[in-house]
Amino acid sequence: MNRAEPPRSAVIESGQRALLKYLASMALAFLPFVVFVNDAHWLNIIAFTYLMGGLAAAWNIIGGFGGQFSLGHGVFFGIGAYMTAGLVIRYGFSPWLTMLPIAVFAAGVAMLISWPTFRLRGPFFAIATLAFNEVAFVLANHAESLTGGPRGLMIPFKAGFANMIFRERWQYALLMFVFVVAVIGICVLLRRSRLGYYLLAVREDEDAARAAGINVLAVKLKGMALSAFLTSIGGTLFTMYLRYIDPPTIFTLPEVGVKFALLSLIGGIGTIAGPLLGAALIIPFENWLRAEFSNSLPGMSLAILGLLMVLAALFMKRGVVGAIEDAVKRLRRGKGSGS
Amino acid sequence: MSAAMLEVRQVSKQFGGLRAVDNVSLSVRQGEIVSIIGPNGAGKTTLFNLLTGQLAPTEGDVCFFGESINALPPHARAKRGMGRTFQIAKPLIALNALENVMIGAFLHDARLSVARDKAFAVLERVGMAHLAPRRAGDLTLSERRRLEVARALALEPKIVLLDEVMAGLNQAEVGIEIELLKSLHAEGQTFLIIEHNLKVVRAFSDRVVVLDRGRLIAEGTADEILNAPAVIEAYLGGGHMGQGGAAAANTETMA
Amino acid sequence: MENVLTVLVFGILLGGIYGLVSIGLNLIFGVVRIVNFAQGELVMFGMYGSYFAYTWWGVNPYLSVFVVAPLVGLLGVAIQRLVIQPLQHEPNMQIFATFGLLMLFQNVMLAVSRGEAYSVGGPVGASVLEIGDMKLSVVRVVTLAAATLITIGLHLFLARTMTGKSIRAVTQDKRAARAMGINVEKTFLITFGIGAALAGMAGALLTPIYSITPAVGGNFILAAFAVVVLGGLGSVWGAYIGGLIVGVVEAFAGFYIDPVLRSAVWFVIFLIVLIVRPAGLLGQVGAEEVGFREQS
Numbered sequence: 001m002n003r004a005e006p007p008r009s010a011v012i013e014s015g016q017r018a019l020l021k022y023l024a025s026m027a028l029a030f031l032p033f034v035v036f037v038n039d040a041h042w043l044n045i046i047a048f049t050y051l052m053g054g055l056a057a058a059w060n061i062i063g064g065f066g067g068q069f070s071l072g073h074g075v076f077f078g079i080g081a082y083m084t085a086g087l088v089i090r091y092g093f094s095p096w097l098t099m100l101p102i103a104v105f106a107a108g109v110a111m112l113i114s115w116p117t118f119r120l121r122g123p124f125f126a127i128a129t130l131a132f133n134e135v136a137f138v139l140a141n142h143a144e145s146l147t148g149g150p151r152g153l154m155i156p157f158k159a160g161f162a163n164m165i166f167r168e169r170w171q172y173a174l175l176m177f178v179f180v181v182a183v184i185g186i187c188v189l190l191r192r193s194r195l196g197y198y199l200l201a202v203r204e205d206e207d208a209a210r211a212a213g214i215n216v217l218a219v220k221l222k223g224m225a226l227s228a229f230l231t232s233i234g235g236t237l238f239t240m241y242l243r244y245i246d247p248p249t250i251f252t253l254p255e256v257g258v259k260f261a262l263l264s265l266i267g268g269i270g271t272i273a274g275p276l277l278g279a280a281l282i283i284p285f286e287n288w289l290r291a292e293f294s295n296s297l298p299g300m301s302l303a304i305l306g307l308l309m310v311l312a313a314l315f316m317k318r319g320v321v322g323a324i325e326d327a328v329k330r331l332r333r334g335k336g337s338g339s
Numbered sequence: 340m341s342a343a344m345l346e347v348r349q350v351s352k353q354f355g356g357l358r359a360v361d362n363v364s365l366s367v368r369q370g371e372i373v374s375i376i377g378p379n380g381a382g383k384t385t386l387f388n389l390l391t392g393q394l395a396p397t398e399g400d401v402c403f404f405g406e407s408i409n410a411l412p413p414h415a416r417a418k419r420g421m422g423r424t425f426q427i428a429k430p431l432i433a434l435n436a437l438e439n440v441m442i443g444a445f446l447h448d449a450r451l452s453v454a455r456d457k458a459f460a461v462l463e464r465v466g467m468a469h470l471a472p473r474r475a476g477d478l479t480l481s482e483r484r485r486l487e488v489a490r491a492l493a494l495e496p497k498i499v500l501l502d503e504v505m506a507g508l509n510q511a512e513v514g515i516e517i518e519l520l521k522s523l524h525a526e527g528q529t530f531l532i533i534e535h536n537l538k539v540v541r542a543f544s545d546r547v548v549v550l551d552r553g554r555l556i557a558e559g560t561a562d563e564i565l566n567a568p569a570v571i572e573a574y575l576g577g578g579h580m581g582q583g584g585a586a587a588a589n590t591e592t593m594a
Numbered sequence: 595m596e597n598v599l600t601v602l603v604f605g606i607l608l609g610g611i612y613g614l615v616s617i618g619l620n621l622i623f624g625v626v627r628i629v630n631f632a633q634g635e636l637v638m639f640g641m642y643g644s645y646f647a648y649t650w651w652g653v654n655p656y657l658s659v660f661v662v663a664p665l666v667g668l669l670g671v672a673i674q675r676l677v678i679q680p681l682q683h684e685p686n687m688q689i690f691a692t693f694g695l696l697m698l699f700q701n702v703m704l705a706v707s708r709g710e711a712y713s714v715g716g717p718v719g720a721s722v723l724e725i726g727d728m729k730l731s732v733v734r735v736v737t738l739a740a741a742t743l744i745t746i747g748l749h750l751f752l753a754r755t756m757t758g759k760s761i762r763a764v765t766q767d768k769r770a771a772r773a774m775g776i777n778v779e780k781t782f783l784i785t786f787g788i789g790a791a792l793a794g795m796a797g798a799l800l801t802p803i804y805s806i807t808p809a810v811g812g813n814f815i816l817a818a819f820a821v822v823v824l825g826g827l828g829s830v831w832g833a834y835i836g837g838l839i840v841g842v843v844e845a846f847a848g849f850y851i852d853p854v855l856r857s858a859v860w861f862v863i864f865l866i867v868l869i870v871r872p873a874g875l876l877g878q879v880g881a882e883e884v885g886f887r888e889q890s
Contacts, residue, residue: 011437011472012455069686071693120868123629126689127819128868131861134816142854194449201442204431211391211425213417213446213494254697265690270433299704299808306697313691314680 015192022188025273026181029053029280033173043169049283050176051237052263054183056275058230059260061187064270065196066223067203068118072129074257075113075136076228078250079106080235085153085245086146088163095164095240103232110228111221118220130253137251152246155239164240172241179237180276183230187272190226199223203270231260254302262305265312268321277320282308343402344369344529345390345421345498350399351553352385359385361553362399367498372520372530374540374561376570377550383533384426386550387502390531391423392416404497418446422491423500428483430475436462437471439486443493458493465489465519481512485519492523501532505539517542541565601849602842603728609841610738611800613834615814616821617744618792624828625765625785628678628685631692633818634811635699636790639666640797641806642703645712648801655714655801656736663795670790674783696811703808712806733802740799744792745834752830761785765828817844820860823867826877835875 013021029050036042055077062068083102087093117128140147147153159167166172190196198219201209206216239245250256260275267278282305289301316323343366352360360382367373377383388394390401392413400407408416417423422443431439440458448454462468465485470478478486484504491499501520505513513536521543524530534540540547540561547564549557557570564570619633643662647653653661673695681687721732752758763771764781772778804810817840825836840863847859867874 011435012451015451067686069689071689116865116869123685123689124823124868127629128865131816131819131857131864134857135861138854138857142852192451194445194451194454197438197442197445197454200434200438201431204433205429207413207425208429208431208490209442210413211417211423211429212443212490213414214442215414258693258697261690293705297705298709299701301701303698303701303705306694306699306701309694310677310691310698311694313687313694314677317684317687 018188018192022185022272025276026184029180029276030177033170033177037170040169043173045284045287047169047173047176047241048287049279050173050180051234051241052259052283053276053279054176054180055231055234056260056263056267056279057180057183057187057272058227058234060264060269060271060275061190061199061230062220062223062227063261064264064274065190065199065203066220067199067270068220068224069126069261070129070224070227071126071253071257071261072113072132072136073227073231073260074133074251074253076106076110076231077235077238077256078136078140079109080232081239081245081250082140082147082153082235084236085155085239088155089153094162095236096162099233099236102236103229106232106235107225107229110224114221114224115217118217118224130257133251133253133257137247140247140251148246150247152244152249155243157243164237165243176237176241179234184272184276186226186230191272195219195222200270254305262309264319266308266316266319268319269317271319271321274319274321281320343367344404345531346400346402346405347386347390348400348402350386350389350396350401352382352389352394353397359553360389360396363550363553363555364399365548365555365558367529367531369497369529370524370527371545372524372532372543374544374547375531375533375550376535376537376540376547376564380552381550382553383550384502385553387500387533390500391421417494417496420494420497421500422494422496422498424484424487424491424502424504426502426506428480428487430478430483430486432474432476435472435474436467436478436482436486436489439475440489440493443490446494458489461489461493464492464523466515481508481515484508484516488519492528496528498529498531501530501534503533503535505534505536513539537565597849600728601845603730605842605845606838607730607734607738607841608845609838610734610741611796611803611837612814612817612821612841613837614737614741614744614796614799615793616818616825616837617741617748617830617833618789618796619818620822620825620827620830620833621748621761621792622786622789623822625761626674626678626782628688629692629819630789631689631815632673632695632699633789633793634813634815635696636666636670636793636811637797637800637814638703638806638808638811639669639699640794641801641804641810642707642712642797643794644798644801645714645806648714649712655798659795659798662798663791666794666797667787667791670793671783671787673790674786678786679779679782700808700811707808709808714801714806731803737799737803741834741837744795745830748792749830757781757784816857817860820864820867822874823864824874826874829874829876832874832876 032046036046059070059073063070080102083105084095084098087098088095113132117125120128141150143149155165157165159165166175198209198214201212201214202216202219209216235250263278263282264275265278266282267276268274286301286305289304293300312319318325345367347363347365350360350363351358363386365373375383375386385394389396392408392411392415395409401409403416403419403421408419411419431442434442437455437458440461441454444454444457444461448457459468459471462471465488467482467485467489470482475483475486488499488501488504505516508516517539520530524543544561547559547561548555549564549570557564557567559567615637618636619630622628622630622633640662643665644655644658647658647661648655677691677695678688681691723730723732723735752762760771760776760781761784763774763776764778768778771781804813821833821836821840824839825832825834840860843863844856844859848856
């Protein structure tokens with residue numbers, strides 16, 4: 001064979017390059033925070049964007065990398081939210097302390113409910129996860145002693161770092177930023193790990209994966225557990241930010257469980273940057289829609305998001321990141337550089 | 340004489356009223372290439388699926404290194420050293436060729452750099468190192484086939500099961516593939532192949548096993564088998580099998 | 595004993611509603627092999643259409659069926675052509691697309707109706723049939739009768755007409771049907787149209803029973819999934835019988851355990867069936883097909 005072997009870095013991104021890209025994009029993501037650090041209104045939007053970006057990235061682990069479209073991540077979000085709130089209200093436990101054990105619990109629940117449902121293929125899996133979300137909603141409404149039922153739970157305002165309750169909005173925004181930085185960092189590491197590659201293989205072709213020695217169910221469960229773990233932490237942060245949660249806030253699919261998937265789809269499913277990019281595009285836009293229309297045309301924001309979902313599924317399956325990658329590829333080819 | 344690596348002991352598979360595989364026994368020793376041939380519907384694919392773990396036998400045992408593996412699922416068999424390819428190639432489309440092979444390479448070492456280097460080595464071995472960055476979805480059929488072989492080789496398998504790896508390839512591509520398999524065989528790789536292309540079978544088998552209607556009707560060297568009347572009967576219902584490849588393959592589809 | 599009978603009858607009547615709503619979903623499921631998350635919204639459109647016909651032109655809901663059902667059917671054809679067909683090889687994207695439609699439809703109606711709940715109850719809704727000691731709501735009995743008639747009608751359509759037979763052929767084996775010269779894409783269009791029309795029909799017939807809100811579709815979709823899975827894909831009678839079973843189970847669970855846990859009932863049924871007997875009671879489609887592995 002006389003054909004030259006391409007430099008190894010051209011085939012798989014080197015660890016250094018990946019790290020640089022990650023740091024650069026996180027710095028870029030931090031800019032809006034810096035710019036709007038004194039504007040409470042914008043800080044709120046930015047905080048939510050960071051939070052939802054992190055949650056979307058967490059969903060992306062099993063939905064994007066693993067190809068398992070769960071519509072039931074609201075369950076794990078709810079576990080993080082409700083358990084954190086419950087423990088704070090009842091026992092005064094600091095969310096910093098309870099956050100991780102609760103997330104581990106959520107991961108356990110995820111594996112438990114996923115184990116039978118991963119047997120179901122594609123759409124049936126999605127329906128089953130959707131059903132789990134509905135059941136969680138019913139339970140949250142029903143178990144009043146634990147969850148406050150339809151009235152929900154309210155966390156009294158007691159500022160303090162240990163309580164994860166802050167006076168200044170910028171402190172919350174910073175917290176959310178740390179969250180999304182952590183989640184995306186984990187995604188970068190995952191993508192470069194054996195589990196990450198195995199998730200991709202399972203997504204692409206389960207039979208081929210098995211032929212390569214991959215225990216498909218085990219890989220899916222691990223991916224789901226990690227995804228649920230991170231989603232639960234997002235739920236904790238959400239609760240401590242709003243300090244009020246009720247079943248509709250947590251379990252309404254288009255606002256929560258499906259939203260994570262939607263953001264990933266718009267930004268770019270299965271990519272690292274996609275979920276946060278999707279959040280950056282959609283959350284401020286949605287905010288604006290709601291402000292403009294909620295009096296005249298209630299539900300407009302969700303209607304438009306629904307339309308975007310349909311259009312993205314039809315015309316932009318790989319999201320904005322995919323569209324950018326395609327454009328770059330076309331440019332490169334146009335410039336005549338050899339492949 | 341080395342003990343058999345892979346042994347099929349009186350294996351049968353029943354689907355309702357149909358006995359797709361009927362009391363088949365065969366063995367593959369280390370370093371051998373054994374080919375399974377037979378007309379369409381002979382049960383080759385079913386037998387193959389029994390070996391890879393996609394199906395469980397109704398009767399009999401599939402033994403690997405002396406141990407029955409009937410209960411092992413496909414991924415566990417791969418871990419034990421059974422590599423395989425698919426009749427319809429299954430590349431992982433969104434990944435590039437290197438990453439495809441890395442999926443196999445990860446079996447023995449979870450480290451990215453180790454898997455990457457091993458995958459490069461395997462790609463070089465199959466003559467595809469220059470295609471490493473190419474998206475698997477953009478590869479030609481012949482390249483996809485070799486990619487599958489590469490992915491299987493990355494497992495450091497004790498035996499590789501090939502399912503009609505020549506199907507759909509033109510003469511030149513078949514030649515390349517044969518050369519590759521021959522050189523792998525020369526290094527000691529054991530193969531069990533299902534093949535329709537009798538030219539391939541003749542070029543490169545140590546032993547040939549013939550299936551017809553689920554039963555093993557003949558076993559021997561390539562020369563013995565390809566001239567045996569019973570085999571000719573099964574394939575063509577009369578006529579000769581001098582030409583391998585297209586001619587025989589075409590007449591088979593009428594069976 | 596009396597209680598048991600009342601609950602049973604209530605369950606059967608409820609089952610009639612579920613069967614009515616599910617029959618369209620089952621047809622689409624079985625033939626086009628997609629999960630139409632927006633099916634509940636098609637029922638909702640049927641309800642609103644019927645409501646507007648009633649309030650603007652005084653048309654009795656049971657009559658407006660004849661206008662509403664075809665209109666919703668046309669919408670179904672449009673959905674299949676514009677959204678589903680382009681995505682036929684991408685089941686994951688289908689999930690997004692139909693869920694997006696759900697959100698779009700639900701919230702457009704929300705914007706249009708400003709969140710007001712409508713009701714067509716009145717004299718139609720309140721009338722009661724007395725049999726012995728039991729008081730049966732007339733509209734529910736009519737609904738059960740309609741569900742039965744529609745099931746029979748659909749069964750005959752599939753069994754006797756050319757179109758129906760092509761639909762059955764495609765359900766069994768898409769590739770073989772295509773090889774026989776059946777235009778599979780056209781069959782999908784027709785099927786989705788019929789399935790949507792059935793949903794619209796269900797909506798119109800249910801107008802006297804339910805309070806009409808944009809979210810009303812959500813009441814049905816999960817139950818409908820349970821019914822379709824229980825009855826088995828591609829089986830018209832499966833949807834009917836499945837509906838009755840789900841209705842009865844739900845009625846008993848609601849009476850003896852807790853009414854709040856209805857959705858839990860649907861979900862448990864759904865999960866148990868898929869794990870124990872994926873083909874459902876009367877499914878035409880083999881167990882390994884459930885889950886829609888691409889038939890190409």
